[in-house]
Amino acid sequence: MRRIGEHAVVLGAGMAGLLAARVLSDGYGRVTILERDPLPDTAGDRRGVPQGRHAHLLVPRGTEILDELFPGLLDELAAGGVPVVRDLAEFRFAPVGRPLNLRGRPAGPFICQASRPYLEGCVRARARALPTVAIVDRCEVVGLGTDPAGGRVTGVRVVRAGGHAEEFIDADLVIDATGRGSRTPNWLAAIGYDRPPEEKLTIQLKYATRHLRRRPGALGGAKVIGIGAEPGRPTGLVMFAQEDDRWILTAFGYDGHHPPTDPEGFAAFIEAVAPPDVFAVVRDAEPLDDIVGHRFPANVRRRYDRLRRFPAGLLVIGDAACTTNPAYALGMSVAAVQAAALRETLAGGDRGLARRFLRAAAKPAGVAWQLAVSGDLALPSVPGPRPLPGRVLNAYVARVQAAAEHDPVIAERLLRVVSLQDPPIRMFRPSTAVPVLLRSLRRPPAAPVDVGAVTTPGAGPWA
Numbered sequence: 290m291r292r293i294g295e296h297a298v299v300l301g302a303g304m305a306g307l308l309a310a311r312v313l314s315d316g317y318g319r320v321t322i323l324e325r326d327p328l329p330d331t332a333g334d335r336r337g338v339p340q341g342r343h344a345h346l347l348v349p350r351g352t353e354i355l356d357e358l359f360p361g362l363l364d365e366l367a368a369g370g371v372p373v374v375r376d377l378a379e380f381r382f383a384p385v386g387r388p389l390n391l392r393g394r395p396a397g398p399f400i401c402q403a404s405r406p407y408l409e410g411c412v413r414a415r416a417r418a419l420p421t422v423a424i425v426d427r428c429e430v431v432g433l434g435t436d437p438a439g440g441r442v443t444g445v446r447v448v449r450a451g452g453h454a455e456e457f458i459d460a461d462l463v464i465d466a467t468g469r470g471s472r473t474p475n476w477l478a479a480i481g482y483d484r485p486p487e488e489k490l491t492i493q494l495k496y497a498t499r500h501l502r503r504r505p506g507a508l509g510g511a512k513v514i515g516i517g518a519e520p521g522r523p524t525g526l527v528m529f530a531q532e533d534d535r536w537i538l539t540a541f542g543y544d545g546h547h548p549p550t551d552p553e554g555f556a557a558f559i560e561a562v563a564p565p566d567v568f569a570v571v572r573d574a575e576p577l578d579d580i581v582g583h584r585f586p587a588n589v590r591r592r593y594d595r596l597r598r599f600p601a602g603l604l605v606i607g608d609a610a611c612t613t614n615p616a617y618a619l620g621m622s623v624a625a626v627q628a629a630a631l632r633e634t635l636a637g638g639d640r641g642l643a644r645r646f647l648r649a650a651a652k653p654a655g656v657a658w659q660l661a662v663s664g665d666l667a668l669p670s671v672p673g674p675r676p677l678p679g680r681v682l683n684a685y686v687a688r689v690q691a692a693a694e695h696d697p698v699i700a701e702r703l704l705r706v707v708s709l710q711d712p713p714i715r716m717f718r719p720s721t722a723v724p725v726l727l728r729s730l731r732r733p734p735a736a737p738v739d740v741g742a743v744t745t746p747g748a749g750p751w752a
């Protein structure tokens with residue numbers, strides 16, 4: 290990549306910020322990552338990522354991009370004891386109470402199962418090792434600076450730990466990767482721009498997590514267990530192996546069906562959701578820590594791509610633009626796909642960069658939004674509009690899921706869509722649609738299709 294500018298600044302040292310900094314290091318003489326939190330020298334929880342204590346998965350597309358940006362990282366993670374699914378037989382997944390039939394399907398490096406702190410720590414170490422990248426922690430960004438005409442962002446105003454006076458850091462490009470708490474809408478208003486239009490779906494999700502050490506050989510070699518919510522049961526769980534011979538168990542539930550954080554209530558919640566063999570493993574496992582809870586009130590998407598005016602020299606990436614229900618495990622992988630989009634748009638130079646990138650980044654965010662919103666609106670307890678076109682599309686989705694319970698080819702195709710490897714339109718191609726519809730005619734879905742509890746038109750993953 291040719292040199293685009295001298296100095297780029299990334300706000301936030303989470304996964305989105307680290308991946309963006311890696312891409313920027315190819316096009317800028319210096320890259321500075323500014324982080325509000327004190328950063329641990331190794332893997333560890335931190336205040337700015339409270340959800341980091343809970344289950345995180347890096348799905349296939351994110352895994353591929355991570356290994357492209359940091360070659361050899363996946364091998365390093367595996368050598369460090371991080372389990373990696375390489376055979377779909379190790380993956381038990383029931384997205385709406387129907388287990389996908391994945392027998393005999395190869396996976397490659399399918400899912401990276403590092404804990405969020407361990408994965409972020411490894412990526413942060415790789416970023417720090419880049420000769421042109423510097424990470425400055427305990428540094429609060431309080432606003433943007435612009436040129437006299439206000440058409441270009443020229444840097445950021447900051448206050449460092451222990452200081453009281455503002456400093457100004459010049460930059461040719463600023464990228465906001467500060468996550469859900471992003472203040473860019475306020476900063477834009479302060480320099481004379483409109484706030485981005487916002488889409489929001491309130492779901493009132495709560496999840497609770499505990500780490501376990503299970504008996505060797507339990508669950509027949511499965512490394513990932515995932516049970517999604519369904520219309521008659523707005524609860525679910527995920528359990529999978531992590532580094533240090535630990536398992537993480539995260540239970541979740543929507544408004545009015547939240548998992549308790551006391552041991553007895555948590556166990557009862559798990560028993561009501563998990564298959565008997567999974568619950569038996571949980572019951573007999575050794576608890577390694579206390580149960581911790583976290584709330585996720587709403588899916589939120591800020592449509593920067595729809596703004597008519599946007600300053601040059603500023604980009605927004607990751608959860609700062611779109612944050613979706615963590616039960617779908619898409620956040621880190623969407624950030625990785627957006628980092629790949631950043632690499633492609635930077636190849637076109639600085640001219641029109643903001644417009645080109647924001648449009649490119651909106652595509653993977655839109656897929657994640659569609660997957661999450663349609664899944665959430667399939668639950669009657671989640672309020673939202675459900676017009677007829679969306680109901681028809683989701684009736685077809687229900688039949689895809691029913692077919693995937695028996696047909697390993699359709700199951701793999703569905704899994705590739707929900708893990709961002711393939712576009713959702715693939716599920717409408719004749720090679721999938723014909724066997725799905727024929728199977729539906731022969732064997733209707735075991736559970737009635739709740740066509741009154743589905744998605745909005747254009748907002749479902751199959752739109």
